[in-house]
Amino acid sequence: MNKKALLGTVLIALALGMSADLSAQGREYVNPRHASDEGLPFSGAVWVGDLLFLSGTIGLENGQVPADATEEARLVMESMKGTLEAAGLTMDDLVSVQIFCSDVDLYDIFNSVYRTYFTETYPARAFLGSGTLLFGARYEVQGIASRR
Numbered sequence: 001m002n003k004k005a006l007l008g009t010v011l012i013a014l015a016l017g018m019s020a021d022l023s024a025q026g027r028e029y030v031n032p033r034h035a036s037d038e039g040l041p042f043s044g045a046v047w048v049g050d051l052l053f054l055s056g057t058i059g060l061e062n063g064q065v066p067a068d069a070t071e072e073a074r075l076v077m078e079s080m081k082g083t084l085e086a087a088g089l090t091m092d093d094l095v096s097v098q099i100f101c102s103d104v105d106l107y108d109i110f111n112s113v114y115r116t117y118f119t120e121t122y123p124a125r126a127f128l129g130s131g132t133l134l135f136g137a138r139y140e141v142q143g144i145a146s147r148r
Contacts, residue, residue: 030087044083052087054080056100056142058135065136069106073113076139081117084145093145094123100130100140110139 028047035041045054059066059075066072081091099110107127123143133140 030083045087047087050147052084052089052093052145052147054083054143054145056140057083058133058137058140060135060137065138069109069138070113072138073110076137076141077113077117080141080143087145089145089147091117092120093148094143095146097123097125097141097143099125099127100133101127102130102133102138104129106138 026048029043030045030047030052042055045052057076057079059072059077059079061071061075066075077091084090084093099114101107101110104127110127130140
């Protein structure tokens with residue numbers, strides 16, 4: 001077997017082993033919603049092993065998107081922070097973040113707020129131009145955090 005084929009086989013075996021390990025560890029829900037409940041059809045976050053998968057969140061004020069993009073960015077980050085705190089974590093426990101943005105010209109505005117929420121090393125991140133978001137939001141943020 002050549003080196004590339006061997007490496008591919010090892011990577012597949014590792015991925016399968018990781019997948020089996022995570023599925024065997026059970027799940028724990030943060031701000032759970034059951035399928036029979038009325039309202040939004042998702043839970044705030046789900047623990048699988050030591051990883052916390054956070055649902056996408058937007059920054060609303062009294063159910064509305066604020067007129068100011070900076071305030072909306074602050075509200076979306078506060079929402080994320082609140083979900084992490086409910087799980088016993090902090091923003092510094094995030095390992096991966098995805099930001100969906102309806103207008104990539106808002107990149108610098110979002111970053112000016114985002115920077116203020118971390119005291120350690122930033123998580124891996126993607127900032128994606130998404131087009132229209134629910135409720136006319138400018139930003140939706142989701143992430144993955146890890147227990148230390």
